[in-house]
Amino acid sequence: MEDNNALFVGLDVSKDRHAVAVAESGRNGEVRYLGEISSDNASVGRLVRKLARPGLRLRFCYEAGPTGYGLKREIETLGHECAVIAPSLIPHKPGDRIKTNRRDAEKLARLFRAGELTEIWTPDAAHEAMRDLIRAREAAVKDRTRKQQEIRSFHRLQY
Numbered sequence: 001m002e003d004n005n006a007l008f009v010g011l012d013v014s015k016d017r018h019a020v021a022v023a024e025s026g027r028n029g030e031v032r033y034l035g036e037i038s039s040d041n042a043s044v045g046r047l048v049r050k051l052a053r054p055g056l057r058l059r060f061c062y063e064a065g066p067t068g069y070g071l072k073r074e075i076e077t078l079g080h081e082c083a084v085i086a087p088s089l090i091p092h093k094p095g096d097r098i099k100t101n102r103r104d105a106e107k108l109a110r111l112f113r114a115g116e117l118t119e120i121w122t123p124d125a126a127h128e129a130m131r132d133l134i135r136a137r138e139a140a141v142k143d144r145t146r147k148q149q150e151i152r153s154f155h156r157l158q159y
Contacts, residue, residue: 005055010108011062012101013071015039018062019101020047024107031110033102040066041074048078061112061119063104064086069122089118 004025012019020034037043052057060075060082075082091111111117123131 006057009060012104019105021105021109023113081148083119
Protein backbone atom coordinates (compact mmCIF):
# COMPACT_ATOMS: atom_id res chain seq x y z
CA MET A 1 0.00 0.00 0.00
CA GLU A 2 1.59 3.23 -1.12
CA ASP A 3 0.66 6.49 0.54
CA ASN A 4 1.54 9.17 -2.04
CA ASN A 5 0.39 12.11 0.03
CA ALA A 6 2.46 11.33 3.12
CA LEU A 7 5.73 12.61 4.48
CA PHE A 8 7.54 10.23 6.84
CA VAL A 9 9.53 12.01 9.54
CA GLY A 10 12.21 10.17 11.52
CA LEU A 11 13.36 11.74 14.78
CA ASP A 12 16.49 10.71 16.64
CA VAL A 13 15.59 12.07 20.05
CA SER A 14 17.73 13.03 23.02
CA LYS A 15 17.21 15.15 26.10
CA ASP A 16 18.43 18.42 24.53
CA ARG A 17 18.14 18.03 20.75
CA HIS A 18 16.24 16.06 18.10
CA ALA A 19 17.76 15.15 14.73
CA VAL A 20 15.13 15.32 11.97
CA ALA A 21 15.01 13.50 8.62
CA VAL A 22 12.15 13.16 6.15
CA ALA A 23 11.35 10.52 3.56
CA GLU A 24 8.98 11.44 0.76
CA SER A 25 6.37 8.83 -0.09
CA GLY A 26 6.91 6.40 -2.92
CA ARG A 27 9.60 3.82 -3.48
CA ASN A 28 12.03 6.33 -4.94
CA GLY A 29 11.05 9.25 -2.74
CA GLU A 30 13.92 11.37 -1.54
CA VAL A 31 15.25 10.92 1.99
CA ARG A 32 16.87 14.05 3.35
CA TYR A 33 18.23 15.29 6.62
CA LEU A 34 16.73 18.55 7.85
CA GLY A 35 19.06 19.14 10.78
CA GLU A 36 18.62 19.32 14.53
CA ILE A 37 16.05 21.18 16.57
CA SER A 38 15.81 21.89 20.26
CA SER A 39 13.72 19.43 22.23
CA ASP A 40 11.41 22.07 23.72
CA ASN A 41 7.72 22.14 22.77
CA ALA A 42 7.98 25.42 20.87
CA SER A 43 10.68 24.05 18.54
CA VAL A 44 8.72 20.88 17.88
CA GLY A 45 5.63 22.97 17.11
CA ARG A 46 7.61 25.12 14.66
CA LEU A 47 8.91 21.98 12.92
CA VAL A 48 5.41 20.55 12.55
CA ARG A 49 4.04 23.83 11.19
CA LYS A 50 6.97 24.10 8.76
CA LEU A 51 6.38 20.59 7.38
CA ALA A 52 2.57 20.68 7.29
CA ARG A 53 0.85 21.46 4.00
CA PRO A 54 -2.77 21.04 2.94
CA GLY A 55 -3.42 17.50 1.71
CA LEU A 56 -0.11 16.21 3.09
CA ARG A 57 -0.21 13.60 5.84
CA LEU A 58 2.68 13.86 8.31
CA ARG A 59 3.73 10.59 9.96
CA PHE A 60 6.35 10.92 12.70
CA CYS A 61 8.36 8.19 14.43
CA TYR A 62 11.10 7.94 17.02
CA GLU A 63 12.79 5.24 19.09
CA ALA A 64 11.49 4.46 22.54
CA GLY A 65 13.96 5.57 25.18
CA PRO A 66 14.52 7.56 28.33
CA THR A 67 12.86 10.67 26.92
CA GLY A 68 9.42 9.13 27.44
CA TYR A 69 6.21 9.63 25.51
CA GLY A 70 5.71 13.38 25.83
CA LEU A 71 6.89 14.00 22.26
CA LYS A 72 4.31 11.55 20.90
CA ARG A 73 1.53 13.21 22.87
CA GLU A 74 2.62 16.66 21.71
CA ILE A 75 2.71 15.72 18.01
CA GLU A 76 -0.67 13.99 18.28
CA THR A 77 -2.09 17.10 19.98
CA LEU A 78 -0.98 19.05 16.90
CA GLY A 79 -3.08 16.66 14.77
CA HIS A 80 -0.49 14.30 13.29
CA GLU A 81 0.42 10.64 13.66
CA CYS A 82 3.39 9.63 15.77
CA ALA A 83 4.72 6.13 16.36
CA VAL A 84 7.13 5.12 19.10
CA ILE A 85 9.35 2.36 17.75
CA ALA A 86 10.86 -0.60 19.60
CA PRO A 87 14.65 -0.12 19.33
CA SER A 88 15.40 -3.83 19.55
CA LEU A 89 13.18 -4.54 16.51
CA ILE A 90 14.80 -2.05 14.12
CA PRO A 91 16.48 -3.98 11.28
CA HIS A 92 20.27 -3.60 11.16
CA LYS A 93 22.63 -4.40 8.31
CA PRO A 94 25.64 -6.54 9.25
CA GLY A 95 28.70 -4.36 9.72
CA ASP A 96 26.64 -1.17 10.10
CA ARG A 97 28.23 -0.03 13.35
CA ILE A 98 28.65 3.71 12.81
CA LYS A 99 25.84 5.51 14.60
CA THR A 100 25.26 9.22 14.28
CA ASN A 101 22.13 11.23 14.95
CA ARG A 102 21.85 12.04 11.26
CA ARG A 103 22.14 8.42 10.12
CA ASP A 104 19.71 7.22 12.77
CA ALA A 105 17.07 9.82 11.82
CA GLU A 106 17.42 9.02 8.10
CA LYS A 107 17.23 5.29 8.78
CA LEU A 108 14.09 5.71 10.88
CA ALA A 109 12.39 7.78 8.16
CA ARG A 110 13.35 5.31 5.42
CA LEU A 111 12.29 2.19 7.35
CA PHE A 112 9.06 3.84 8.56
CA ARG A 113 8.14 4.64 4.96
CA ALA A 114 8.83 0.98 4.03
CA GLY A 115 6.62 -0.26 6.88
CA GLU A 116 9.45 -2.22 8.50
CA LEU A 117 9.26 -0.76 12.00
CA THR A 118 7.34 -2.18 14.96
CA GLU A 119 5.39 0.34 16.99
CA ILE A 120 5.07 -0.21 20.73
CA TRP A 121 2.05 0.38 22.92
CA THR A 122 2.34 3.74 24.60
CA PRO A 123 0.65 4.42 27.90
CA ASP A 124 -1.61 7.41 28.33
CA ALA A 125 -0.71 10.07 30.88
CA ALA A 126 -2.58 8.30 33.70
CA HIS A 127 -0.78 4.98 33.06
CA GLU A 128 2.57 6.72 32.89
CA ALA A 129 1.90 8.56 36.16
CA MET A 130 1.01 5.24 37.83
CA ARG A 131 4.23 3.67 36.50
CA ASP A 132 6.24 6.57 37.89
CA LEU A 133 4.53 6.21 41.26
CA ILE A 134 5.26 2.47 41.38
CA ARG A 135 8.92 3.05 40.46
CA ALA A 136 9.26 5.73 43.15
CA ARG A 137 7.71 3.42 45.76
CA GLU A 138 10.04 0.56 44.78
CA ALA A 139 13.05 2.88 45.04
CA ALA A 140 11.90 4.07 48.49
CA VAL A 141 11.44 0.48 49.71
CA LYS A 142 14.92 -0.49 48.45
CA ASP A 143 16.42 2.59 50.11
CA ARG A 144 14.66 1.85 53.41
CA THR A 145 15.86 -1.79 53.34
CA ARG A 146 19.43 -0.70 52.62
CA LYS A 147 19.38 1.81 55.50
CA GLN A 148 17.95 -0.80 57.90
CA GLN A 149 20.74 -3.19 56.95
CA GLU A 150 23.33 -0.46 57.52
CA ILE A 151 21.90 0.25 60.97
CA ARG A 152 21.92 -3.47 61.91
CA SER A 153 25.47 -3.77 60.66
CA PHE A 154 26.50 -0.73 62.70
CA HIS A 155 24.90 -2.20 65.87
CA ARG A 156 26.80 -5.48 65.39
CA LEU A 157 30.09 -3.62 65.12
CA GLN A 158 29.55 -1.88 68.45
CA TYR A 159 29.04 -5.10 70.48
